[in-house]
Amino acid sequence: MKLYYAPGACSLAPHIILEEGGFTYDSEAIDLRGSRMTISGKDFSEINPKGYVPVLVLDDGQVLTEGPAINQYLADRVAEKKLAPANGTLERYRLQEWLAFISTELHKSFSPLFNPAASEDWKKASLENIERRLEYVAKQLAGKQFLLGENFTIADAYLFTVLGWGQYVGLDIGKWPALKEYHGRIFMRPSVQAALMAEGLIPSA
Ligand SMILES: N[C@@H](CCC(=O)N[C@@H](CS)C(=O)NCC(=O)O)C(=O)O
Structure with a gap:
């Protein structure tokens, strides 16, 4: 491959x-x-x-x-x-729920922030949107190691990646201690x- x-x-x-x-x-x-x-x-x-x-x-x-x-x-x-729950289980749909959320609500909200042609108003609205979504993610992570619980899954690889973009667009994920800890924990994985x-x-x- x-x-x-x-x-x-x-x-x-x-x-x-x-x-x-x-x-x-x-x-x-x-x-x-x-x-x-x-x-x-x-x-x-x-x-x-x-x-x-x-x-x-x-x-x-x-x-x-x-x-x-x-x-x-x-x-x-x-x-x-166990990077994804088995196909056909409710847990698999929970994983897909996260993948869709990260893709459409987080990942694509970052796009204008990297686009030199995007207006300042559009960038501001996108950043506010990201912050609202991250507030939700931080709450979901309370008391959990990973998005789906105790196992690292592909959703964590994706969320880790997207959270890393904060540093390039002036978004400090330290505002959400749960996100900062989560990001630091995943960063250390071999x-x-x-x-x-x-x-x-x-x-x-
Ligand atoms: N729908 C695609 C979007 C992928 C995407 O946004 N890729 C970005 C980097 S994160 C890219 O290659 N952008 C370059 C471009 O569109 O010209 C997916 O989920 O894989």
């Missing part, structure tokens, strides 16, 4: 999951802000016509896109690691350290 990613983008979540699952995989960065080529010089639009990461190329050459689909695909390949190092976001050990 091969993951196409941009350092620190939402593709960090499948990168963490690949590490967490103990997969053997390749990865390659995309220059999303500049040439929109892969680091080895391929036109990224030929790999994913949608033009965004993450992209997972499977061993048979099929191309899988959309983070929540990629993340669940990976989790189901290593079911014994899989997270490995993915962050691979993306050049922390120095190599």
